[in-house]
Amino acid sequence: MKLNKAFALPLLLSAVAAISACSTGHAFADEPGRHPAYLHALTDLRAANWMLEHRRPEDGAIADDELIARDEIGAAFNEIKRAAIYDGKDVRYHPEVDTPLPRDGRLHKAVDLLRKVHNDIAREEDDPGTRGLQHRALEHVDAALHAAEHAIGEVRRHERMKE
Template sequence: MQILIKHCVLATGLMAAMVPFTMQAQQVPGPHPAYLHALSDLRAARHYLNDGWAWEPVRRDDNAAIREIDAAINEIKMAAIDDGKGVNDPFHADGHLSPHDRFRKANELLYSAHNDLTKAEDVPQSRGLRDRAIGHVDRAHQIVDNTERTARWE
């Protein structure tokens, strides 16, 4: 009986000692905040582009940019950085933006994602994935630039 009481007291003491450590761990941001912020920016840019343009040249380029964004998101996820959100999760885009302003907003978000990825923690095992994600973001940015110019003529 005394051994059981000693074990209970020991277990209670250990649990009490662990509480400050778990509370502190919950307050610290995730292990890769730059990657998570880049994911958020990429998803937002995707939503701004996913507008369903009727004019074929713009729609084709829009879809190409979305494919590049999806590829960048997949590269980041393969680096084991995932916040569990899907690309089609609800997003509240500014409904007051004109279609052309949506391109500008998407480019701002792509620029931000590029910066986040370049500042992200450099883990040798995922360096190639990060670099490929940056390449996809840069290609999407270039496509959106060209698409914005094309859309002006619509």
């Protein structure tokens, strides 16, 4: 079958345009919209949750505060994910964790990550549709932060009792 030259050039240009649209779309899909901090907050919440879930044998019994922190992280994650979707983010995109996650000092690292999440999402929200989501997410993050800090206090009390 012979291709007519009159149709070949437009067909070629259409194919090039389609390929380029697909490839550049992915490059910009990582942080679309106005608030890339939502995606970073989701990544940091995943990391904080990982820190709480991955206990060492010497960590002892799991504290109620750790369970509360994990529940609050899950609730905050859901609120932030909804806000990110509302804002047009591709929530399948996962920015890399800013720092490696050592298991030593896991509660302290979880606290650091939760503080970072708070700072990321506490920025002024210009979209009235996501302000409620942002507010609820901040409440959950702060509750998780408080519970993780309390868990650190409990660990310190137990360590003093051993001495």
